[in-house]
Amino acid sequence: MTDKETLILGIETSCDETAASVVADGHRVLSNVIASSADVHRKFGGVVPELASRQHLDDILPVVDKALTDAGVSLGDLAAIGVTYGPGLIGSLLVGVATAKALAISADKPLVKVHHLAGHIAANYIANPKLKPPFLALVISGAHSHIVKVTDYRNFSILARTRDDAPGEAFDKIARQIGLGYPGGPLIDRIAQQGNSDYLQLPRIKFAGNYDFSFSGLKTATLNHINQLRSKHQDLPLADIAASFQTAVVDTLIDHFREVIVATGCRQIAIAGGVSANSYLRKAARQLADELDLELTIPELCYCTDNAAMIAAQAYYHYLVRDFADSSLNAYACLELGTAPAIDR
Numbered sequence: 481m482t483d484k485e486t487l488i489l490g491i492e493t494s495c496d497e498t499a500a501s502v503v504a505d506g507h508r509v510l511s512n513v514i515a516s517s518a519d520v521h522r523k524f525g526g527v528v529p530e531l532a533s534r535q536h537l538d539d540i541l542p543v544v545d546k547a548l549t550d551a552g553v554s555l556g557d558l559a560a561i562g563v564t565y566g567p568g569l570i571g572s573l574l575v576g577v578a579t580a581k582a583l584a585i586s587a588d589k590p591l592v593k594v595h596h597l598a599g600h601i602a603a604n605y606i607a608n609p610k611l612k613p614p615f616l617a618l619v620i621s622g623a624h625s626h627i628v629k630v631t632d633y634r635n636f637s638i639l640a641r642t643r644d645d646a647p648g649e650a651f652d653k654i655a656r657q658i659g660l661g662y663p664g665g666p667l668i669d670r671i672a673q674q675g676n677s678d679y680l681q682l683p684r685i686k687f688a689g690n691y692d693f694s695f696s697g698l699k700t701a702t703l704n705h706i707n708q709l710r711s712k713h714q715d716l717p718l719a720d721i722a723a724s725f726q727t728a729v730v731d732t733l734i735d736h737f738r739e740v741i742v743a744t745g746c747r748q749i750a751i752a753g754g755v756s757a758n759s760y761l762r763k764a765a766r767q768l769a770d771e772l773d774l775e776l777t778i779p780e781l782c783y784c785t786d787n788a789a790m791i792a793a794q795a796y797y798h799y800l801v802r803d804f805a806d807s808s809l810n811a812y813a814c815l816e817l818g819t820a821p822a823i824d825r
């Protein structure tokens with residue numbers, strides 16, 4: 481740490497990861513601590529919200545302590561505390577928001593509220609500190625699938641979204657059905673590498689006149705095929721199913737992204753969110769960037785899935801314009817990614 485650096489503590493508790501991180505100047509990660517309650521949820525095949533909130537309560541203070549210790553800083557050294565205030569599981573979000581408010585009040589530091597998806601996008605500033613808006617981001621997670629125009633650091637316009645399932649949700653559902661476990665995305669990614677992606681032809685949905693996504697038909701077609709094989713007592717070719725499904729999801733994401741890039745003429749692109757950890761998607765994004773001669777930023781794997789470094793990175797840009805929250809800050813299960821109010825102080 482140098483004297484001039486702006487240190488921000490980020491806190492993220494929107495789902496089943498309790499995370500805290502100290503980031504300098506919005507991109508230099510000094511610590512990144514994550515306690516996941518995935519083991520608690522594994523036997524249920526998905527996140528149980530009540531159990532996630534309870535685990536956050538147990539983990540949040542040790543995780544924050546470790547983030548400060550690993551970074552070699554104390555609360556007094558911080559410029560601000562940033563926290564995810566939505567969207568996500570309300571009980572989980574509340575633990576992070578209440579903790580951030582208490583720390584901000586006790587240490588007399590400004591509080592910054594961060595939209596979870598803005599945080600995912602900000603993981604790209606960690607990967608590439610030279611990246612500056614405007615750019616287009618493909619934001620794909622367990623609950624969202626958006627093509628976002630990042631007009632400036634705090635302003636976003638959603639150009640496409642899913643009409644039904646998010647890709648991560650579909651990966652998790654298929655993985656559960658074929659007995660791979662939870663979370664399913666990384667497991668499908670792994671076994672798909674040995675599979676034949678032409679094994680099963682799956683629908684790739686397009687709507688006339690816009691770039692929105694739909695993954696429920698693709699998911700149902702995969703599930704129907706699995707059920708048919710099971711009803712005939714046939715073995716499931718797991719790797720082939722995984723490869724066919726993954727290819728159909730990624731092809732759909734990349735095709736729509738390509739159309740939006742061409743329509744907007746944007747030259748800088750990024751990917752973000754848990755599904756951006758997918759190896760086939762990362763490869764396809766690189767091919768797309770080569771094909772259209774674009775500047776592509778891809779977050780490091782550890783900053784694709786939920787973490788607090790991305791929250792601290794985004795909070796930095798709110799800090800710079802003194803876009804602060806006060807102690808009335810609440811958490812929101814549903815929260816649109818949109819336009820920040822102008823700050824006039």
Ligand code: KG4
Pocket residue numbers: 495620621622623624647648649651652663664665666669753754755756757758759784785786
């Ligand atoms: O962004 P994230 O950590 O949490 C949400 O904000 O939802 O995303 C989690 C999602 C899960 O559905 C998980 O299965 C998926 O990201 N995921 C992946 C991979 N790694 C995580 N999906 C496909 N391939 C991966 N390698």
Ligand code: ZN
Pocket residue numbers: 596600621622753754785786
């Ligand atoms: Zn996320």
